[in-house]
Amino acid sequence: MVNPMIILAMFLLAAFATALIDKLSRMLAIGTMYVVFALAAGLGAWQLYFLQSMPDAQTMVYSAGFPAPLSIALRFGVVEAFLITLMNLFGLLGGVYLFKRFKEHGAGAIALYLAMLLGANGLVLTRDIFNSFVFMEILSISSYALIGLKQTKNSLIAGIKYMLAGGLASALFLIGVIFVYRFTGTLNIDTWIAMGNIPSAAYLVALFMVAIGVFIELKPFPANGWALDLYQSADSGLAAIIASVQTGAMLFLFYKLLPLFIPEMLNIFAGAGLVSFVFANLIALRQKDAKRLLAYSSTAQSGLLVFVIAALYLLKLPDTIILVIALGLFFTNFFAKAGLFWLAGIVKQDNLSAWGVLKKDSGLLIIFGVFVIGLMGFPPFPAFFAKWHLVHIFTATKAWIWLAGLLLGSLLEVGYLMRWLGFAVKQEHPGELSKSFSKMLAPMISAIFLTTASFFLIKLYPGLGAFNVYPLMALLLFGLVDYAPAKLKGAIAIGVLSYWAWFMLLPSLPLMGQVFAVILVGGSIAQLFAFMRYNGAAEGFFPFLTMLVFSFGSLITASTTMELFIAWELMTLASYMLILRGKKAKDAALLYIVFSTFGAYLLLFGLSLMPSTYPGYPLILQAGFLSIGWVAALFATGGFLIKMGALGVHYWLPSAYAEADDETTSILSSVLSKAGVFGLLLILMMISSYVKSNSLSMIALGWLGVFTAFIGALMAARQEDAKLLLAYSSMSQLGYIVVGLSLMSHLGWVSALYMAVNHLFFKALIFMAMASVFLRTGTRNMYEMGGLIKKMPIAFISVLMGIIAVSGVPPLSGFGSKWFIYTSLLEQGRYLQAGLVFFSSAIAFLYLYKLIHTVFLGQAKPNQSHVKEAPIWLIIPQGIFIMAIMAISMFPNLITKPLSQAVGNYIAKPDWLSWDGYNIVLNSPALHGNWNGNLVMYVTMGVFIIPLLWLLLVNAKTQKVKQFNIVFAAERPYKPETTHYAYNMFAHYFKALGFWVEPRATAFYQGVSEWTHSISATLARIYTGNGQTYILHIFLYMITLYLLLGVR
């Protein structure tokens, strides 16, 4: 047991002694200060240790040994000890960061800094309300003074505004305290709580004044203009401490007062916090200044914390849960926000787009990434777990508005934070960093601390399997060796992943899981070869690639909804980082992450409605007998459909696919989208007990899929950029999968899975081949290429095989997927959907021909005469996929039988579906049909080879001619560029059908974005920069809250 008085005394003593020591040696003074912080933190930690070993120990301490009313009570419980440790650690880090300032200003600054921390420590420890006021004042006054030290005009003005607002808040607090004392006769908070509610309006007003005093200090929107200016103009080291330590102390004070509040008051504060969270984030969305953005973000975060504490308290949850959630958020926020302020001091650039300078130091960039991602609430950071539980609690208590506000605010937060990250990673900037050891130490240690803590958290978190840690370990380990040559890393990655997949992943899965393991993990591994083509280190690929693949594994093996969601988020994060690596991918990646997060929140909500699962068994196994409600299914489906790029939410898809690195796009398109399929299938399994094929919902889902396929195909036929074409093509193909899944029948699911496997093979094949074309030609515009068949025959063969498979022309496996889709649709009587599917698959010919003709056939361009075949690393995956396609085309049973067996575990195989050798026979009452892929292959070979032999016989001696030896209406061509028919190839088609492809989704989302921005701009106008206006705001805010309270 540590007596907390020691800490306070230590600070006081040090603060007074500083003046003397400073005379002796300034370094010694600074050192003393550091020692004090370290000791305080150590005492906190020791107390934690102590309490852990003796849980029942007395934690209340009375100054001077008297009981409560007579003396000031302090409490040094677990929470306090935790906070004390953290705050003093931060004091130390911040002190180190401010080392130069202290050296410059000497004793005054050191004393003020110590006083500030003393105030914060005191606020945490004290249980006496008047004492709280004293510490609050110490904290505030030392803060003004410290801000004033900067001696710039802005910071002085900001200091004055702060003083005004702070003074007002303290005054309100003090008046409130006086009146409460009038009713209770004591200043001890515990005694107040014990007395319960006093039925008097005046008491309530007094209590309200106490609360509002504290609340104003927490800078709620819109009464926070003073705080914004403060954050923006103060020294960033100081802003960091204010944002973390001061806010933390104030929050804890607010928390201490919570038991006093009546439910209406809690409601008001929760609402006000939520408003603050949402709107501050909304305004932050359009900030261009980094520190201003951080200021809004801090406001939002403290609003969130107030909201969380108040709301949870209102819901009468046990203290421990409230504390765990609040601390989870606070912990992340504490480190990340302070860290970002510190980084702002290092970057020294106000403009967000200038944060590209961070790229000069990859270590700082990583730290920055950790803070930003932590702040957004991605796993494994504690904020993630906090938000997860919050959502569950709100769902369980049906607090829909709070839930919506929380998710909306978080989404906005993701928007601006990721935009910032995008600037830092992608924007080139010539500026310099102001690096020094003292400045680097603080963000570095907090990043390491945050990461380590999160790492242990996810490892120790009850119910999380080891598979959830693999992605992070992969990120960490490959991140550490990221300077190694790409070829080495690739070989290691392939080896490790193959070992893991074969010996650990596959055996732990049921058959359906194995199918997806083959698609997701196997497909990725095969494509990893392509990344080995890079010379040198190719930083930034392998950590995220391996993370992505491991997260696929954890997705499939997930046994609880939480594991599923963590895997989903990690997967999103890894893919985002991979997309962001593309040359011009800043905006596309932002779009991707915003849409993905939106989808993830839908999913989160859906998952929160799900019943509990059985840890230890993969969800895919449990899905057969779990049953979920339709609301949960609806939202989760929405989340998965976004990842699949279904019509309407496909807006992110083309740009993300187009702008990512070519090999990455291949993985995104062929593998990542299948994760959505996995999820969708999982959901459908869970509702299969009461939703059948002829349910309205499934028919609607079927139409959604069909129209996705149709519009995707039409859009693809319009593109001139090969990657955009392929992106829309993927969208179209995923539409077929959605249709298949929507059938809720054995055959339908087999068709969807067959299509998924096929799509992996041919889309990866085409993307790899096209990646080699882009690599060699240096352009993605198809009309700039031509005649590459002579230069890159292997790529041509790959694309040829690919397009035959995509279009569904026999004998390749693509026909199988078409056959399955039609038969399953027709079998269920969905005739019109089958008709539209047929139309879309016919349109596929348009874009496929355009792809292969304009790139490989036609006239070769003179500036591409140097083009040669791609490096072997790009050819290996092509070879793998060609062999795979040939195998399943020749022997369709290799895949159809296992798929049928896998699906059969969930929806029993009907009797009328049977295999007769290679002949798949369908004898349902509604439909008869058959397909013998093997025989088709032989017949095709036969009818192909016989004419070929004839032609070779008759036409043995042909003169090989060159590209301009064409009949050109008795003229001769002069330019390959004008002889190559490529640009806008299907102009006539879009003359007839153009109204289908007007970019409605684009218009809609641009409208949403514009509206958001203009609302945010309008809101931001209340911040005039005038101190008096800000005071007025505070008054108006207070009155509004009071009126809303509705107390008579």
Place this chain on the structure above:
Amino acid sequence: MSITLKLIWAFISLGVVTVWGLTLNGIVQKIFARVQGRLGPPVWQPFIDIIKNNAKRTAITHGIMFYLGPVFRIAGGIGTYMFIPVIFGSVYFSNFSMSGDVLLVMYFIFFGQLGMALGAGEGGHPYSAVAVSRGLAQMTAFEVPFALSVISLVAQYGTLNITEIIAAQQGGFLQWTLFTNPLAVIAAMISMLGMNMYNPFSVVIAPQEIPIGPPTEYHSSFLGMLATNRGIFAGAKLILFMNLFFGGATNLFSLMLKTFWIYMFSVFVGAAYPRFRTEDSIRFFLKYPTAIGIISILLFTL
């Protein structure tokens, strides 16, 4: 039946359809000539042309894909034919129709078209590509009513198996799909106009503006092969239509009779009408025949 015997019969039936298809082509040319008041070429002219083309002494090639284009085309034709049962109830003239159902046939039609388009593409001639783009665009449109009518057949008969579809139409001509599901037949016959590429849907081969379409660069035995395929492919398509809509055929004579009259439908239309532009024909196909097809499906589902 042993596989050898099967192969021999497949060859015989292929020979029959080739001769019949080419003769039909000759007859068509004769009919067009007579409509225009000419004598017209002899009926066997297509055979002479094929011999002549194969007898050319020189040939050029633009590359492997160009060389293989006609092979793809004829393989598509022969393959399509091979997956269709020719004579109902005959084990000898059933080809390899057990490998799949009507879906297989519908998709195998694309095999030749795709290969031809690729070969024409490697020829490097812009007109080839223009014609292919027109052809593909028109194809996406006219396949829709055809697919809808096939779906309507599925709704009607509950099977995709061509033999079973024929079997369902046995027992007097009133059992033919033509009379039991007239709307589907109308949609399919209109789409056949597009497939046969006679007027008014002949913009693909528009002989004067883009010399005869995709095969602009093809000549000699390549052209001979394409001409042969015209016979086989026309025969295969006609037999498919006969099987689906006109009760199939139980002997060679009725096969010839039926296919002849089915073909004459598009020939008569072709002889009488001028030509649509591409976008007009796309609009046409996606309006009336598609609507008819949808109605025919709805009639059988509601």
Place this chain on the structure above:
Amino acid sequence: MNDINDTIIPEPVPEYPDWRKDAKTLTNAGLSEEEQDWFCDARPQPAKKSWQVMENFLNWARSNSLWILAFGTGCGAIELRPLITARYDISRLGMQPRPTPRQASVFMIGGYVSIKTLKRIVRSYEQMQGPKFVVAVCSCAINGGMYWDSYNTVKRIDEYIPVDVYVTGCMPRPEAVLAGFSKLKELIKGGKAEGQNLYAEKFDWYKENQKRVIKDWNMPDYNW
């Protein structure tokens, strides 16, 4: 066949030393270096005939399937159109106009040949696949006709490409053109229409003649 619309079989080309018979490639000197990559530079070679019975059969087929390159080179081209109409109807003889030289077997030179047209004629002729035949219609193609003193019209087309049959007249009636085609059929059946091989054997002589009048030779020496 009457005397007015006579058909002339051209006299054989003069003997000419063929000094590069063994050469397999052409220099294509008329092309810039970049364009050299875009055109084939192989030298045409005389084609071998198959054995006689077969060749007779094939010649029969060739003669009954004459596909005309419908390239209106001069005013005589107007005489091709009546041939297709109901009154004359060449299609009953197995003939039809063909829009691309690749697929045609008869080149009908319709009248006077200016230098600019000659260039296109040579190009189109060379793009035809053998065996290929040339029928020159109108007196202008035979001896210059009314353009006998023109600065821009060649006077005898057989100096530039081998001609199988001439049809006299200015302009000849369609009947005369038909008679010319009949003559051509006879020649083909008799195995005497070997213009393609003649062109390959006397390639350098023809090329020299062509190049003498076509001054801006911006095409390959042989347009494959």
Place this chain on the structure above:
Amino acid sequence: MKKLYDILSLQFELADFESKRSDLAFCKVKASQAISLLTHLRDIHGYTHLVMLTCVDWLEDKQFQLTYLLHNYATKTDLGILVFIDRDHPVMDSLHHLWKQGRVYQRELHEMFGIDFPGSPGVEEPMILEGWQGPPPMRRDFDTKAYSDETYSHRPRVQNEPEQHMKEQLYSED
């Protein structure tokens, strides 16, 4: 027409007005004023259509006569502007900026008569005489027969006594 001529005469140095019909007249103008006259006619007097631009070679006078024939759609009248330029230095201002089709006429005149129109787009490109190396062939001092004899070989002429020839043709058995 005469009235128009009189009005124009106030501004331009016109001469030799000659009315061929009630709706067709010609007049001469100095080469230096020709283009401004044409502009004036087009923009003020409604002669918006350039019907043709031709040349006559007056070898004896050592002059080329350029004829610009304009048409007025409102009055349905044609006006020919004759311009004489020196035959030894045949240079004339271009009118391609007034009528786009003018460049084709000028290209043709450049090719056939060797008249230069500086600034006219593509005026140097051959129109029908690809690769022509001789003097402009439509000049009257160009001897086309001599050129033809020199460049193209004639088919040797076989002359027969008609009576004899016909006898041989018809009764050769005798």
